[in-house]
Amino acid sequence: INVNLTYELDKLTKGNQQLGSGEWSLIAESIDPSAVRQFIIQYNIAMQKQLAAHPELANDEVALQEVNAALFKEYLPLLQKSEPTIKQPVRWKNALGELNANLDISIADPAKSSSSINKDIKSLNFDVKLPLNVVTETAKQLNLSEGMDAEKAQKQADKQISGMMTLGQMFQLITIDNNTASLQLRYTPGKVVFNGQEMSEEEFMSRAGRFVH
Known part of the structure; x- marks a missing residue:
């Protein structure tokens, strides 16, 4: 792409x-479009798990941003594979x-x-x-x-x-x-x-x- x-x-x-x-x-x-799809899928699954385990995140914008940043960093290598x-x-x-x-x-x-x-x-x-x-x-x-x-x-x-x-x-x-x-x-x-x-x-x-x- x-x-x-x-x-x-x-x-x-x-x-x-x-x-x-x-x-x-x-x-x-x-x-790589397949890497983008994989990134979105894994990121969304991980975020849903975080929200299920910590429902208070929905009312804490700062904490939610921190989780977003951490998950983005964790799954970013999927997008980097195609260099x-x-x-x-x-x-x-x-x-x-x-x-x-x-x-x-x-x-x-x-x-x-x-x-x-x-x-x-x-x-x-x-x-x-x-x-x-x-x-x-x-x-x-x-x-x-x-x-x-x-x-x-x-x-x-x-x-x-x-x-x-x-x-x-x-x-x-x-x-x-x-x-x-x-x-x-x-x-x-x-x-x-x-x-x-x-x-x-x-x-x-x-x-x-x-x-x-």
Whole structure:
């Protein structure tokens, strides 16, 4: 089974400012229909057993969500056996250009994965390209929508985006070339290439953990 869902936003406005338009897609490929049926059957049977054994779940939304999450995680490997791929391209454009982001994930069969850290992902590619004039224009439009005059809105936007880019470079989250900020991540079991720098997945997770905290 292949699935392609696309959501388009023709126009986004705030106040009297038109911020642009965009498109987001969710593409899933190589989904095994028999695995989907088996997942639904086993998940529903398990949920019915939980509700029969714990009728109080029907009145406890938080506990019910926890059970849902646990059962989904338990039976997810059924869907992973066919090693489907998931793609999520995003684009946003305004009068000065277009921003792009793409996330491609190849799901792994946990029984076949060689990774000691993540047995759910076979490969992952993530790319973001942010032309600085486009993001600055968006920041300026937001400032204008807050009531700033044109000159102040532009100066504030320049300052905001410059600060964000400086912070992104300081944390080595982005690279800037030809007035475009970029982020690139390539992952396969045992190896990560982040913005052109190769490292082990253990090192990448350690770096990511330090940034999050």
